[in-house]
Amino acid sequence: MEKRAYVHGYSEREAERLGDQARTLTELLHHDTRYPAGSRVLEAGCGTGAQTVILARNSPDATITSLDISPDSIRRAEERVRAEGIANVTFRTGDLFSLPFAPGSFDHVFVCFVLEHLADPKGALAALRPFIKPGGTITVIEGDHGSAYFHPESAAADAAIRCLVDLQREAGGNALIGRELYPLLASAGYTGVNVSPRMVYVDASRPDLVEGFTKQTFTAMVEGVRDTVLARAMMDVKDWERGIADLYQTCGPDGVFCYTFFKATGKVPE
Amino acid sequence: MEKRAYVHGYSEREAERLGDQARTLTELLHHDTRYPAGSRVLEAGCGTGAQTVILARNSPDATITSLDISPDSIRRAEERVRAEGIANVTFRTGDLFSLPFAPGSFDHVFVCFVLEHLADPKGALAALRPFIKPGGTITVIEGDHGSAYFHPESAAADAAIRCLVDLQREAGGNALIGRELYPLLASAGYTGVNVSPRMVYVDASRPDLVEGFTKQTFTAMVEGVRDTVLARAMMDVKDWERGIADLYQTCGPDGVFCYTFFKATGKVPE
Numbered sequence: 001m002e003k004r005a006y007v008h009g010y011s012e013r014e015a016e017r018l019g020d021q022a023r024t025l026t027e028l029l030h031h032d033t034r035y036p037a038g039s040r041v042l043e044a045g046c047g048t049g050a051q052t053v054i055l056a057r058n059s060p061d062a063t064i065t066s067l068d069i070s071p072d073s074i075r076r077a078e079e080r081v082r083a084e085g086i087a088n089v090t091f092r093t094g095d096l097f098s099l100p101f102a103p104g105s106f107d108h109v110f111v112c113f114v115l116e117h118l119a120d121p122k123g124a125l126a127a128l129r130p131f132i133k134p135g136g137t138i139t140v141i142e143g144d145h146g147s148a149y150f151h152p153e154s155a156a157a158d159a160a161i162r163c164l165v166d167l168q169r170e171a172g173g174n175a176l177i178g179r180e181l182y183p184l185l186a187s188a189g190y191t192g193v194n195v196s197p198r199m200v201y202v203d204a205s206r207p208d209l210v211e212g213f214t215k216q217t218f219t220a221m222v223e224g225v226r227d228t229v230l231a232r233a234m235m236d237v238k239d240w241e242r243g244i245a246d247l248y249q250t251c252g253p254d255g256v257f258c259y260t261f262f263k264a265t266g267k268v269p270e
Numbered sequence: 271m272e273k274r275a276y277v278h279g280y281s282e283r284e285a286e287r288l289g290d291q292a293r294t295l296t297e298l299l300h301h302d303t304r305y306p307a308g309s310r311v312l313e314a315g316c317g318t319g320a321q322t323v324i325l326a327r328n329s330p331d332a333t334i335t336s337l338d339i340s341p342d343s344i345r346r347a348e349e350r351v352r353a354e355g356i357a358n359v360t361f362r363t364g365d366l367f368s369l370p371f372a373p374g375s376f377d378h379v380f381v382c383f384v385l386e387h388l389a390d391p392k393g394a395l396a397a398l399r400p401f402i403k404p405g406g407t408i409t410v411i412e413g414d415h416g417s418a419y420f421h422p423e424s425a426a427a428d429a430a431i432r433c434l435v436d437l438q439r440e441a442g443g444n445a446l447i448g449r450e451l452y453p454l455l456a457s458a459g460y461t462g463v464n465v466s467p468r469m470v471y472v473d474a475s476r477p478d479l480v481e482g483f484t485k486q487t488f489t490a491m492v493e494g495v496r497d498t499v500l501a502r503a504m505m506d507v508k509d510w511e512r513g514i515a516d517l518y519q520t521c522g523p524d525g526v527f528c529y530t531f532f533k534a535t536g537k538v539p540e
Contacts, residue, residue: 149449151450179526183421183524196471196472197528203452203453204453205463254453256453258449
């Protein structure tokens with residue numbers, strides 16, 4: 001994993017946001033990832049452990065190794081996992097482009113919300129492959145900010161979201177990577193690649209998602225780049241505030257918000 | 271239904287396109303619409319009968335009345351239904367804003383790819399309501415062209431799609447109506463409104479959808495407005511052709527295409 005600025009920053013609010021996001025989306029994204037007893041699983045890019053907790057709970061008899069390039073994130077992930085009383089996870093600091101393991105060390109690899117931050121996502125997938133034993137699998141989950149659309153429509157909200165996409169691109173990442181998972185995995189040498197889109201559809205009849213996804217996950221993430229956007233005059237303050245207000249408008253009784261995550265699996269040939 | 275120019279036109283190719291679309295999408299959109307024996311169902315806005323055939327087959331013991339404002343469409347729908355040997359459908363020419371039936375004549379109403387063409391979709395839904403008996407249901411299916419995104423990205427393809435959206439808007443319709451079904455049905459007086467998005471995800475591992483959806487349904491629909499777009503200089507011919515070529519590019523081995531239909535149901539209070 002290259003060392004670049006993490007577009008969302010490392011603040012307390014960001015840790016909270018990741019926690020909220022994980023809880024709201026757990027069922028949608030993770031319900032069908034269960035690893036058998038005794039299997040060795042690498043979580044590549046665990047961050048502060050938001051997904052680690054879910055992964056470990058869904059596969060209590062698998063042995064999970066969670067790796068991240070940031071020692072600070074690893075420390076927080078360890079604290080979170082210990083606080084939850086989870087015992088089947090080991091943590092390692094390391095770079096996923098030069099893993100500190102022997103080839104074929106794992107039965108399965110799990111990569112969630114990581115490729116979006118990398119300049120060479122195909123290279124990352126190819127770098128992970130030798131560490132999966134033949135017949136093993138990789139599972140990748142990513143969002144795609146270009147899949148966000150809503151009612152009422154708003155050019156200002158579209159522009160605010162575009163700022164996030166542009167900042168992530170400048171930092172070397174790609175906030176539109178979800179749609180690319182099939183060609184990325186196929187070209188990195190995985191077989192039997194299957195992509196399953198997971199759409200989050202939110203209207204006023206689903207108040208938990210209005211709060212947990214539209215407000216606390218997506219809109220909070222956009223609001224998180226406010227200072228950078230304004231300091232760099234990517235939008236003027238009036239348009240920015242209009243865009244954010246319009247995102248909150250999609251949380252009203254007539255509002256609708258749509259976003260799609262992509263979950264892909266692939267195999268390493270026997 | 272107001273008498274306005276139907277944005278897709280009434281050519282043979284359009285009839286074929288609607289036929290292809292219906293076959294490819296049948297399972298995704300219609301598998302969960304089955305009406306009980308003896309129930310009276312109104313299909314409001316049947317067009318040339320592409321959905322009528324599916325509706326009648328899925329509910330062979332229901333009595334279906336299919337209505338459209340265009341006598342020519344009704345004639346073609348009748349031919350299609352007769353050719354399929356279907357006997358539980360009766361056709362009527364008429365306007366859904368002033369239905370030629372007694373109030374409470376139907377147990378269920380079905381409206382598919384119709385609201386997108388109307389200047390007053392909420393008014394249409396409200397106009398249908400008195401004809402559904404208390405406790406009956408309405409089912410509405412619409413697309414949303416703003417839900418189309420793809421890999422590789424292309425500004426020219428986005429512009430070509432935007433032409434279709436603009437033309438439909440000028441004709442009094444709304445090609446982005448799918449996302450609005452919840453507030454439309456709720457504000458038209460239906461209760462228990464439930465919206466179920468049906469995403470079409472297409473990559474190279476799904477050749478039937480590449481052919482049947484990305485090429486023959488979506489791209490063919492965009493290509494259908496070529497003459498109007500060029501005659502009115504909404505795009506220049508080079509950009510247009512680039513946009514269409516880029517849509518075909520999403521059908522290649524590295525291409526991905528995404529589109530979402532929305533299916534909504536609501537009830538008339540007892």
